[in-house]
Amino acid sequence: GxxxxxxxxxxxxxxxxxxxxxxxxxxxxxxxxxxxxxxxTVFVVAAIYAEQEMGFTxxxxxxxxxxxxxxxxxxxxxxxHIQDRFGSVVALALALVVWILGLALILLAEDRAGVxxxxxxxxxxxxxxxxxxxALIGHFTPVAxxxxxxxxxxxxxxxxxxxxxxxxxxxxxxxxxxxxxxxxSTLMFFVLGLVLLTSVNEARGKRAALEADRQxxxxxx
Numbered sequence: 001g002x003x004x005x006x007x008x009x010x011x012x013x014x015x016x017x018x019x020x021x022x023x024x025x026x027x028x029x030x031x032x033x034x035x036x037x038x039x040x041t042v043f044v045v046a047a048i049y050a051e052q053e054m055g056f057t058x059x060x061x062x063x064x065x066x067x068x069x070x071x072x073x074x075x076x077x078x079x080x081h082i083q084d085r086f087g088s089v090v091a092l093a094l095a096l097v098v099w100i101l102g103l104a105l106i107l108l109a110e111d112r113a114g115v116x117x118x119x120x121x122x123x124x125x126x127x128x129x130x131x132x133x134x135a136l137i138g139h140f141t142p143v144a145x146x147x148x149x150x151x152x153x154x155x156x157x158x159x160x161x162x163x164x165x166x167x168x169x170x171x172x173x174x175x176x177x178x179x180x181x182x183x184x185s186t187l188m189f190f191v192l193g194l195v196l197l198t199s200v201n202e203a204r205g206k207r208a209a210l211e212a213d214r215q216x217x218x219x220x221x
Contacts, residue, residue, distance in 0.1 A: 015152060022149075022205070022212075023208070024140055024200050024202070024204055024205030025140035025205055027199050028136055028137070029152060029153070029156050030196060031193050031197050032153070032157070032160070032193075033159055033163070034160075034189055034192050034193040035129070035189055035190050035192075035194070036133075036156065036161075036164070036193075037161075037163045037164030037167070037189045038187070038189030038190045039164070040165060041165050041167070041168045042103075042186065044164075045165065046119075047065075049183060050064070050115060053179050053180070054109065054115050055112075056112065056115070060112075067119075067123075068119050068120060068123035069123070071120045071123030072123045072124070072126045072127035073127055074123075074124065075123060075125060075126065076127030077127075079091050079094075079131055080131060082094065083131070083132055083135060088135045088136045088202060089197065089200055089202045091131075091132040091135075092128075093197055093198075095128040095129040095132055096125070096129065096190050096193055098121055098124055099122060099125040099129065099190045100187060100190050101121060103118070103122070103186065104187065105117060105118035105121065106118040107180055107187070136200075137149065137153045139205060139209065140206065140208070142209045143213050144213060164186065164189065168182045168183075169182075
């Protein structure tokens, strides 16, 4: 007798109410919202920044984006090996450090060569960041509740896609169009995300998921 919307909201509330049983999953979801806000912002404003601040032409931007896509694929492949050897948290932390370095280089860049170097660093981090994030959600999710928890992952991604670009736009507006200041705020999303990631214990999160799978189908509630 309930609408689909009310049923969905009730399920979300129930899931969030079980956060104490999956501490590392929910800590990572918070971390994900923060650093993904930075990722989403870069996706939206990178071309604008390169064109307005660094004088890139449309043709030059197309070439840069094509090269960065290749770099992202290389980064995802390389990070997979690091992830297998050292764990997903370590791999993601490394990716966030590279994001921070890449954005810092763009802020300090005085010419196109600096932007090219920074953009390819970001490309490496971009591919590896997405791969490591999805892997962690998979590790922390009980098999019987995969759709439920990956739904929360999708909700976190969409929330970040609103927060990041909105904050960039507001800071740019309030600062009179200061793109570098707005980009600095984007860099801080990655710094904060890295700090939050230090509270995530991968081994403990995996154990919680395995313990939930051993319990009856109704879960841990």
